[in-house]
Structures are given as C-alpha cells and as structure tokens.
Amino acid sequence: MSAEIIDGKAFAARIRGEVGSHVARLKQEHGIVPGLAVVLVGEDPASQVYVRNKGKQTVEAGMHSEEHRMDASVSEAEVIAMVERLNADPKIHGILVQLPLPSHMNSEIVINTISPAKDVDGFHISNVGLLGTGQKSMVPCTPLGCLMMLRDRFGSLSGQNAVVVGRSNIVGKPMFNLLLRDSATVTVAHSRTRDIEAVCRGADILVAAVGRPEMIRGDWVKPGATVIDVGINRVPAPEKGEGKHRIVGDCHFESCAEVAGAITPVPGGVGPMTIACLLANTLTACCRANRLPEPEGLTA
Numbered sequence: 001m002s003a004e005i006i007d008g009k010a011f012a013a014r015i016r017g018e019v020g021s022h023v024a025r026l027k028q029e030h031g032i033v034p035g036l037a038v039v040l041v042g043e044d045p046a047s048q049v050y051v052r053n054k055g056k057q058t059v060e061a062g063m064h065s066e067e068h069r070m071d072a073s074v075s076e077a078e079v080i081a082m083v084e085r086l087n088a089d090p091k092i093h094g095i096l097v098q099l100p101l102p103s104h105m106n107s108e109i110v111i112n113t114i115s116p117a118k119d120v121d122g123f124h125i126s127n128v129g130l131l132g133t134g135q136k137s138m139v140p141c142t143p144l145g146c147l148m149m150l151r152d153r154f155g156s157l158s159g160q161n162a163v164v165v166g167r168s169n170i171v172g173k174p175m176f177n178l179l180l181r182d183s184a185t186v187t188v189a190h191s192r193t194r195d196i197e198a199v200c201r202g203a204d205i206l207v208a209a210v211g212r213p214e215m216i217r218g219d220w221v222k223p224g225a226t227v228i229d230v231g232i233n234r235v236p237a238p239e240k241g242e243g244k245h246r247i248v249g250d251c252h253f254e255s256c257a258e259v260a261g262a263i264t265p266v267p268g269g270v271g272p273m274t275i276a277c278l279l280a281n282t283l284t285a286c287c288r289a290n291r292l293p294e295p296e297g298l299t300a
C-alpha cells in the first residue's frame with residue numbers, strides 16, 4: 001500500500017473545534033445560541049445512528065439540538081406542518097429533514113417547504129439554483145466536506161481533472177458544481193457512462209458516490225490520483241459473527257490504496273466531515289440570520 005490515508009475523522013474534529021469556539025463567542029458577545037432541528041420520519045436503524053451522532057456533536061459544539069421523530073405512517077401534511085413550525089421558531093437556525101422519506105411522501109415538496117435560510121442541507125431549489133449560478137448559498141454538507149479535504153491537499157484545484165461518479169442531487173451534482181467553481185475540469189459519470197473504467201483512469205481527483213459496495217477497483221485509478229470515497233454501504237460480515245455487518249465504501253480500499261496518491265477511508269473519511277459541515281452550516285445560517293459576520297474557512 002502506498003497511498004496517504006486522508007484522516008477525515010481528525011479533519012472533522014478540527015472543524016468541530018473551530019465551530020465550537022465561534023459558538024462560544026456568539027454566546028458570550030451576543031447571547032445567541034445556534035440551533036439545529038433534525039426531522040426523522042420512520043425507524044430506519046442506519047439513520048438512527050447517524051441522527052444520534054449528529055445530536056451528540058451538535059451539543060458538544062455548544063449548540064442547541066432538537067430531534068423530531070415521527071412515525072413512518074404520518075402524512076406528508078404532518079411533516080410539512082412540522083417544518084413550518086420550525087421555520088417560524090427563532091431558536092432554530094438549521095433544519096434537516098432526513099432522507100429518504102417514506103415512499104408515500106413527495107420529498108421535493110417537503111424539502112422545498114424549508115425556509116432557504118434554514119436549509120442547512122442545501123437541498124432547497126433556491127439554494128441549488130444559487131450554487132449552480134455561483135452565488136452565495138447553503139452548500140450541501142457531503143460535497144462541502146469533500147471540497148474541504150481536496151482544497152487542503154491541493155491548495156488550488158484549478159486545471160485538475162476531476163471525475164465524479166454518481167449524479168444524485170445530494171452528492172454528485174453539487175460536487176460537480178463545487179469542483180467546477182474551483183476551476184477543475186469536471187466529468188460526471190453515471191450508470192449509462194460508456195467505458196467508465198477508462199473515464200475514471202483519467203482523473204487526478206476521483207470522487208465516488210455510487211452506492212455500490214467496492215465497485216471502483218485499483219485498476220480504475222490513475223497512479224498518484226486522490227480518491228474521495230463517499231460511499232457508505234452495509235455489507236454482511238460473517239467473519240464478525242452470524243448476522244453481523246460492516247461498512248464499506250464505493251471503492252475497493254486495498255487495491256485503490258496501492259495505486260492512489262491519497263485516499264479517504266470508510267469509515268473515518270467523508271462521513272465525519274459531513275457532520276462537521278452540518279454544524280458549520282448551522283453556525284453560518286445563525287450568523288446570517290443575525291446579520292453578524294460569517295466565520296471564515298467554514299463555507300465554500
């Protein structure tokens with residue numbers, strides 16, 4: 001193995017520390033406490049873990065944290081009513097509606113009900129449009145975390161060949177926009193891409209957001225490339241015992257690490273950065289709501 005392992009866990013802890021000191025200053029100088037509300041509909045066990053981590057780290061950063069759990073059988077109108085209540089709540093600066101929502105709901109309608117200023121996921125259509133046109137917006141947490149790690153490694157991304165595998169609204173497309181804004185040359189690959197391995201081999205920066213366990217192998221990677229593995233896949237781990245699981249990325253770690261110059265591990269890579277960026281976005285939203293200067297280095 002030759003690649004440098006990018007320590008997302010340590011990077012994220014550093015960001016949370018910075019967020020924490022800004023929060024302490026807001027409290028001391030202005031008596032303001034940033035607040036994040038998470039709306040969780042249904043009982044998806046993987047989501048539960050994620051929501052618990054978020055709540056814990058929000059409180060550790062000195063912020064106010066609320067979780068609103070709703071039964072999977074509630075109506076779309078009830079979720080919308082919850083969002084509208086949070087929109088109107090002055091204690092709350094950030095709202096996250098955990099996706100996916102139960103299939104009987106239209107998640108676009110629910111997400112677009114969130115006040116754009118409180119949309120710390122950056123999924124509201126007006127934030128999507130602002131990002132796409134290069135204007136100030138709330139930036140989706142996972143792509144923002146990836147961008148921070150890339151800027152840290154490269155300094156400038158100008159002229160780098162970046163390939164994003166996956167075109168979802170929550171990862172692939174916003175990642176494309178952020179890389180393009182930083183003047184990388186960006187290709188977006190997806191399930192219809194022809195000769196995807198060759199496309200990936202052209203990448204100085206390879207971002208994998210596919211949702212297919214270990215799909216990207218070492219021979220897809222250009223020697224020395226930087227590989228950002230967004231994938232979070234639960235796969236059976238019989239070696240750990242009957243019915244046990246482990247988490248793997250969209251990249252086959254061992255073979256990719258032999259070829260890449262640097263790679264993010266799963267777990268311990270993009271995941272912790274996502275939560276750190278969620279806290280950073282909540283702080284940013286709070287500063288904007290109170291017409292206070294925004295913290296530097298915590299937004300795109």
Ligand SMILES: NC(=O)C1=CN([C@@H]2O[C@H](COP(=O)(O)OP(=O)(O)OC[C@H]3O[C@@H](n4cnc5c(N)ncnc54)[C@H](OP(=O)(O)O)[C@@H]3O)[C@@H](O)[C@H]2O)C=CC1
Nearest residue numbers: 142166167168171190191209210211230231232270271274
């Ligand atoms: N670490 C973190 O913080 C986060 C991790 N994730 C993880 O990232 C991964 C991606 O998530 P998300 O973007 O929501 O996933 P989606 O399922 O919404 O999108 C997957 C994308 O990958 C493409 N794709 C699927 N199969 C292939 C294939 N065989 N070859 C090429 N492209 C393919 C799809 O193409 P097409 O459009 O043509 O169907 C689609 O564009 C998941 O593992 C998810 O769990 C997600 C969010 C946050």
Ligand SMILES: Nc1nc(=O)c2c([nH]1)NC[C@@H]1CN(c3ccc(C(=O)N[C@@H](CCC(=O)O)C(=O)O)cc3)C=[N+]21
Nearest residue numbers: 050097098099100121232247267268269271272274275
């Ligand atoms: N509205 C919305 N916004 C999201 O940002 C969102 C969402 N819905 N739905 C689900 C996905 C998934 N996601 C993760 C975030 C952090 C980790 C994370 O912290 N992972 C750790 C721990 C993994 C573990 O061991 O469980 C790691 O990778 O090291 C994982 C997954 C955010 N998502």
Ligand SMILES: [Mg+2]
Nearest residue numbers: 100168169170
């Ligand atoms: Mg998805």
